Amino acid sequence: MVDFDSAKDDLPRSIWQLGIYDAHCHPTDNYKKLAKALDILDIAKLTVMATRLDDQVRVHDATVKHPDRIIPSFGYHPWFTHLLYTTTLPPESKYSHYRAVLVPEPPEQFLELLPEPVSLSSFIEILTENIERHKYALVGEIGIDRSFRLPNSGELISFEESDTGDDAGDSSEGVAGHSPSDAKRLSPYKVTLEHQIAVLLAQLCVAAKYQRPVSVHGVQAHGILYAIFSELWMGYSIPSRRQQKRETEEQRFVVCEVEDEAEHLASSDPPPFPPRICLHSYSGPPDQIRLWTSRKVPAAVYFSFSLVINSRYGEKLRQVLSAVPDDRLLVESDFHVAGKTMQALLAEIVKFICEVKGWELEQGVRILGKNWRRFVYGIDDFD
Template sequence: MFDFTAAEDDLPSSVWELGIYDAHCHPTDNYKRLAEALGIIDISKLTIMATRLDDQVKVRDAATQYPERIVPSFGYHPWFTHLLYTSPMPPESKYHHYRSVLLPEPPTEFMDLLPDPVSLSSFIEILIENIETHKNALVGEIGIDRSFRLPKSGKLISFEESDTDDSSSASSEVVNGHNSSDTKKLSPFTVKQEHQTEVLLAQLRVAAKFRRPVSVHGVQAHGILYEIFSRLWTGYSVPTRRQKKKEKEEQKFVKLDMEDGTPKSGNDQLPFPARICLHSYSGPPDQIKLWTNRKLPAAVYFSFSILINSRYGDKFKQVLRAVPDDRLLVESDFHMAGKKMQALLAEIVKFVCEVKGWELDQGVRTLGNNWRAFVYGTDDL
């Protein structure tokens, strides 16, 4: 596991000037520090993720205030999906709801700690409003997490207005969203996969409708996520030259730009987003070929952070080598903008370039082109 306190930014200013982009981060967890941090960091743009109801407005406000530095991403993280009910009508009680979405069935004493759930439909209305307001916004962080367990306190940890600055000696457990004491006090309760999937699909429909890229969280769920997207792709593919010549009608084909997956002809509504990022990808190297098959009607990218992915050792290097050069992104996945975030991004850039055998300038240009292709559908500025 990488010691984030040892992260060092020793990249020359000339390299930062080429453009280095953070594909996934959470600095609105410390919103008051964001403005000051943007004045001292060299990161070209931050792709900022929303995760729950109370931070959608923070991501929106940050993007409105700093449009040149921030690309917003609005979504509902799988860790928080138990707080949503998906039925058309409100549940009989919060106890009825939590018994239906948590495994094993929680006791009343635990459910007493949990708030009343809100409707998925009300969140989707908020999501659509934010997506319509911000023309370059992504949908994320969304996904499936089969390993996450709710804390015994019933409260998920937030760093909102933390007194800890970005140069502190906090542990890696803090970096990843939990303080050390609460990390050790996990309940046995998990959110049913079916419930997580329902919330995920609702958000994917929004991304598809507005043709926005998505940032996807997957833990112990890589096969499941591939199955979910495969079902959405059913009946769609990039036609081969032979198929184009024969003009076969049995299969519906969507003509897509092979670089970024954006539809180039026709006005048919696609049932899936054209561009997908599997953030901090931790799946097996051999599965990458499935996600990057050039016949798929979507472009799938893989983003990596030194904080998360370094724990996988040699497997991480194997994964990096397996990812096509034009589908690779870098991220900090850090909760606070500032010099520590910049150092973490510098570390992953250096590591990727070393494993890929890229010269630093070449690697930074490649990663920058990839980020622009993922976010905007083009490598143009």
């Protein structure tokens, strides 16, 4: 598989016209470039992720201006969860808050660099408002990251209004401190797992209430994420064929005299989990895919892949792709600037997946497009 620097778009225009969709990207990090880039991009639609408090409005504005090209996703990324407090009342001070949610406990000199935290409840109000505004909005990017360390500067990671061209930037993951060259810029401080989970669960509640799909970030947390969702699925597992047959046979001998009441009970609140889940730039083991895609799982779980993140996994990536069911695959750029680099990244991952799956290019693009439409809209043929 090619690396980031070698990516190129050599797909025929006829292939792009079939509909290639970016399942996860961050072009509002360079908002001024977005409108101009959309005029030349062949990507059918961009699923644009919000990640922190200040970019929710950018994702909203971009969607309003370009409704035919953008599907919005609103959420709070685990890298920034330390900026939220989860208590009902505000903390005594920002120092007490950060000492409670960061490990190891930072010195006061570092804490002075950090801003005043904002309440999680106030963010959930913003999230809910945006979900209600946009009929097909997702919740994301949300999740758990056990490896991320805060920058020594205490600043947010952002590409806001970068002056670089769209070929000059690194990936959003790499610049955030996931490459060895960035090690000196990172502090030893991490957000506690408990705090990340609290913020994640609050957002999953919104996704469940409105039955919206979610885009989930998971680094060194694949087992934890599965455990979290399994807890939400409890009591909603789809019975096996044998169980369904047994239940059908038992029902033959049951006389139900309260059908109206039964129908009323069946039409209760929505289940406490999102209906569709995308594990973005999936980096977990191949054998865990069977857990997520078991027919007992009451949600549809998709796996998206990017050149930016997944190219580093070598042969393991081939094994993972082979293990993912054909109808649960998605492609993404995970890039922060709309433009030719984003398109090249998407083209390369499409070609690679088609190679691994043994698909003809046209066949693969049609499958991937159908998967994206089903993930976003919940139906097979909607565009």
